[in-house]
Amino acid sequence: QLQLQESGPGLVKSSETLSLTCTVSGGSISSSNYYWAWIRQRPGKGLEWIGSIYYSGSTYYNPSLKSRVTISADTSKNQFSLILKSVTAADTALYYCARRSGTYYHPGYYWGQGTLVTVSS
Amino acid sequence: QSALTQPPSASGSPGQSVTISCTGTSSDVGGYNYVSWYQHHPGKAPKLMIYDVTKRPSGVPDRFSGSKSGNTASLTVSGLQAEDEADYYCSSYEGSNNYVFGTGTKVSVL
Secondary structure, three states: OOEEEEEOOOEEEOOOOEEEEEEEEOOOOOOOOEEEEEEEEOOOOOEEEEEEEEOOOOEEEOOOOOOOEEEEEEOOOOEEEEEEOOOOHHHOEEEEEEEEEOOOOOOOOEEOOOEEEEEEO | OOOEEOOOEEEEOOOOOEEEEEEOOOOOOOOOOOEEEEEEOOOOOOEEEEEOOOEOOOOOOOOEEEEEEOOEEEEEEOOOOHHHOEEEEEEEEOOOOOEEEEOOEEEEEO
16 A cells, blocks of 8 residues: 655744655656656645656746745655755645656645644744 | 646535536637546545546445536535535546646535
């Protein structure tokens, strides 16, 4: 059974960089035709697509976040990561990682439990 | 990229049906047959209930069904059960490997 686990600092200062890691078990992030994604949920708000990385390394970002977001993968650790620069209070959210097969067009089938990140001033 | 519009809440008694709408544009919902629905119990990972507008992943009860007309998709939960009480989010593909989510609907079982 595939499992995803988000990790990273729970508190980030405003204007600094948020960095999160998703550790994958029960499957390889190098497996063909899978996308590995980041999604967030701000307090009291709905879900927001951040972006994804394909097994080949190609990345795709939400246009509204593109200038601040980088998603990368470390196949040796079977992890993929999210970097969000110049954070503000509006980036306070529960951050999820997820996986979907390239055969399907939905944000993700397997999801992590999420990790809360608070941006402080 | 604007969030898809869902009603904030919906409710029904056990055994009844509830339908949730999800309105987008011709650039997302209306442009692709790639609408999905997620069930989200707070504190847990969202669960995929419907994909490709009408398809159910293995293990999802057939009480859950999806449809689409123009720029509006819908999720119907028939035979409501207590465990169906949750937040529901629609999502649509919008091209270029990007997705947009709905504003979310809280379903209450009375």
